[in-house]
Amino acid sequence: MTGKKRLKRSSAPGFLPIPRKKFKWTVKPLPGPHPAGEAIPLGILLREVLRLAENLREVKFILKQGHVRVDEKVVKDHRFPVGLMDVIEFMPLEKFYRMLPTAKRIVYPFEIAGTEKKIKLCKVNGKSILKEGLLQITLHDGRSAILGDETKLKKISLGDVILYNTEEKKIDDYIPMENGVLALITGGQRRGLTGVVQDTIHPKKMGPKIISVKLSSGEVIKTIEDYIFPIGREKPLIKLPNVESAER
CATH class of the missing domain: 3.10.290.10 (RNA-binding S4 domain)
Structure with a gap:
């Protein structure tokens, strides 16, 4: 077509x-x-x-x-x-x-x-250095952003998620892809569930990283890093649907 x-x-x-x-x-x-x-x-x-x-x-x-x-x-x-x-x-x-x-x-x-409505979480899919020496990140929704001089923002890495203000067009904060953060599973058989990142292993040099996530039920599941979307540290930065609505 x-x-x-x-x-x-x-x-x-x-x-x-x-x-x-x-x-x-x-x-x-x-x-x-x-x-x-x-x-x-x-x-x-x-x-x-x-x-x-x-x-x-x-x-x-x-x-x-x-x-x-x-x-x-x-x-x-x-x-x-x-x-x-x-x-x-x-x-x-x-x-x-x-x-x-x-x-x-x-x-x-x-x-x-x-x-x-102005809060958006965007996952970092790419990071590069411009001619001027500025750091630029590309995000999962196709947009790109140039990082400012703040030391905190310069630590942003692939797999991290930024808290983007769509009204003011600026980065307010970011969530690192690390143990202890809350994450949303965006793919695979457990899509739509949330939990706390427990561990990261890299079984093969060229293969994907495997992330262990502890669900609210206490069950620990494993999935690939591509399916992990950090959504907060101690609590989610966005409203999440309840279990009943998530079964739609």
Whole structure:
């Protein structure tokens, strides 16, 4: 389907909450801040998930009016991909949602308070030095940030998570990927669960690091580092869904 604006429902990623047989086509996500296999097109989110529109025509009208913001930016394209930790604001109803993983969904919108809408956690996927000698980090949602002169921020490493203020466009703090931090599991069979990082081992030089996480139940599980998303030190920096909602 390369180059086409539509996607066959039968070929769409399995996690998209769409009827497969009723219609032939669905919304194809634009190339954007999240990989297609880890994001939901905004049109599907508004129509099938949040049910804020009956059909695609209504979705396009809502977006054209500038009623929807993602991470404090107005988005008018129904194909825009929304993914992990994105905050969606539906301005007419003053409703706010954060995209989080669940046992059944790679990402799913959970309602949050308006006071939390400018808070975003972003995982550091890359780090480089610019010509001017400044440190630049690239984040899981496609954005990049130049680190200031603060000694604290210069310690940020791959796998760490920054606390980003989308309103003021600045880094307020960061959470290191280390033992003792609270973490959200974003992939694998335990996706959507949270726990405390206990240990990190590197069994093979070229293989992924294995992280041990102690869940609230007391069970200790192991998963790869790519699936670990630090969310706080002593307590989570964002509101998390309860166990019942996380089973959606």
